Amino acid sequence: MEKAVIFIILLLTVLTSQINCQEGILHISDGSKEQEFCIVYNQSWTRLSKSLDTAVQYPLVNLMSTLLCDSSGVSPEVVKGKVLVVMRGDCTFSQKALVAQALGATTLLIASNKTLVPPSANDSEYSKVQIPLALMRYMDFVEAQQVFGDEMQVRLYAPPSSKIDASIGVMLLISISTVALGGYWSGACERRERLNLGLGGASGDNKADSEDLSVYSPIKVVLLVAFMCGVLILMYYFYNILIYVFIAIFCVASANALFNCINAVLDLLGCANGSFTVHNTNFSVRSLILASVCISISVVWGVYRNESRWIWILQDLLGVAFCINFIRTISLSSFKICVILLTLLLVYDVFFVFITPFFTKNGVSIMVQVALGPDASGETTPGNMVVVPAMPQTPTETLPVVMRVPRFSSWTQNLCGMQFSILGYGDIIVPGLLVGYCSRFDVWINNTKKIYFLSCCIAYLMGIITTFAVMLLSGMGQPALLYLVPFTLITSATVAGCRGQMKQFWTGTSYEVLESSQEPFLPEARPDHPVEAEPC
Incomplete structure (x- = not known):
């Protein structure tokens, strides 16, 4: 029995490969109140400012009613020069980013009900997308709406951390x-x-x-x-x-x-x-x-x-x-x-x-x-609209084939949770x-x-x-x-x-x-x- 298990388990030992996962901060304000939330981005795709002072502020447009897999129903005048937030699903991250870019948006935020992972694509897609792209938790955006309403000004930045x-x-x-x-x-x-x-x-x-x-x-x-x-x-x-x-x-x-x-x-x-x-x-x-x-x-x-x-x-x-x-x-x-x-x-x-x-x-x-x-x-969902559950979904299962040690220097940063080597x-x-x-x-x-x-x-x-x-x-x-x-x-x-x-x-x-x-x-x-x- 043990020998059979060993042969089967061997294939798990080389399944994992470290990837670059970069966390950043979404700063939201309305002139009187301000709050920060966690975002995840791919620095092969997106370069963010290192501090809040150097980050450019843009108004945010809520397009959670669409998945933005195409530009139908979205007016360029409404989104031009602004940050868009859309729901995750139905098409890939790069496809959403290209549509937002064609409409004149400055940044694309994708709200996710699932585990946040750095948005990935092949090299050709990286070269086409010229605007920042990041994922945020859906529940965080719901909380921001309750605090700020629809008048939100946002800035994205990624504070440098010790390597x-x-x-x-x-x-x-x-x-x-x-x-x-x-x-x-x-x-x-x-x-x-x-x-x-x-x-x-x-x-x-x-x-x-x-x-x-x-x-x-x-x-x-x-x-x-x-x-x-x-x-x-x-x-x-x-x-x-x-x-x-x-x-x-x-x-x-x-x-x-x-x-x-x-x-x-x-x-x-x-x-x-x-x-x-x-x-x-x-x-x-x-x-x-x-x-x-x-x-x-x-x-x-x-x-x-x-x-x-x-x-x-x-x-x-x-x-x-x-x-x-x-x-x-x-x-x-x-x-x-x-x-x-x-x-x-x-x-x-x-x-x-x-x-x-x-x-x-x-x-x-x-x-x-x-x-x-x-x-x-990006994943596929039926239809052009997405049904958002009231509560966060069960965490995605991952293969148990890695040693994990928390990054001690990041314990004080609670926005994105614990980070691991x-x-x-x-x-x-x-x-x-x-x-x-x-x-x-x-x-x-x-x-x-x-x-x-x-x-x-x-x-x-x-x-x-x-x-x-x-x-x-x-x-x-x-x-x-x-x-x-x-x-x-x-x-x-x-x-x-x-x-x-x-x-x-x-x-x-x-x-x-x-x-x-x-x-x-x-x-x-x-x-x-x-x-x-x-x-x-």
Whole structure:
């Protein structure tokens, strides 16, 4: 069951890609009163003033009775030189913006009942739209109408905020710790299995009982990546159905991973593991208590997954446990398999982020659409009018495949709610599989200094630092695998080449070879002294 879940969950690990989400402020006044509201815009599309004093003030025209997918029924004299506010739906953001621009409007505000996302389009649409475009919450506009009536003067601006936030340091700590712990645990399990073989255990039985899942066939790697591509496309077309399947899978897999991680720590600390018998069946007291705690944590996350203020703590806890357990469980048998898998996943990531916008109708990449959900672009609604619900709609479901840490510097800004620094699980797991292989290779050659493991961890750290540095300098989210894969692969190959072990490192080992003999596959793995077992 666990192995089947692992194969299914692998496709989730590279679905997320950071995108540039820019928040701004809508300042509304009528001469005597003033109030500010949150807006979301795409700075590839819109440039806003950095302060209220430099922002130009325009009168606002309420066109909430139309979706503005065409100019019928709208007089240019009414909207020329003014800010328009229309409802979201029926056509894309760019289409609404082009109609507003043709009518002579200075700015377009789109009121949304759904989660605010930065309005996206392809590069050709960006070049056509010359007026600012932003999304605001529908309930905020209703509140503004109650306060100001129809006589509203508005200004849009985006105060500069510090690009370097303490949350980035926390994210770096989480990512490198998760990769290092998962890789070290993988090597510890390999050492334990080698010790069992050395003590006369049957290798075939040992592998049969092992929870590890070895990937040693290039064909299987290619088929696995092809399967991931197929599931991603299915998610694109059937998101509203499959999202709940993946949420359920994540709850089960993360609870199991958290159990395995905590249980291994308790074994390491030497905690007692009492048992009792019921109808000739033995039950472990510690395991039952631990399973209850892990399942409860997973259930609480599942129930409150859309709560933004505190649920990120449980999601990160479950995510760290899931990534560590995944790196420990999946064993890549050779550096050749590592190169094939990481290279294919890098191409997969780049293709679905940067290439697919040229093929989709709304110009949004399939990766971003799946990661953000259906609200990543303009949506279709029947008819020319929109029915607005009295209360806000249920938050849009998103895939639980990211680490989230609140931006500490933005906590005082309550207009747009909490803002997060995010990192996809795939940016941890995919390079982490290579780190795990390096850790096992150190065991195979009896390298007590763990040179391969440590060098790959350092390469991962440098790669993730480079990712965040480029993101901060460019002001845009980055596909982390674009930097992590070259850093880790090149570093590992360089270490093997300098040590004269490239042939062994490239070939590695496989379950077929191990099952054919109890002799270690690599000559360097024959220690002259007993190997100390480590908890696994």
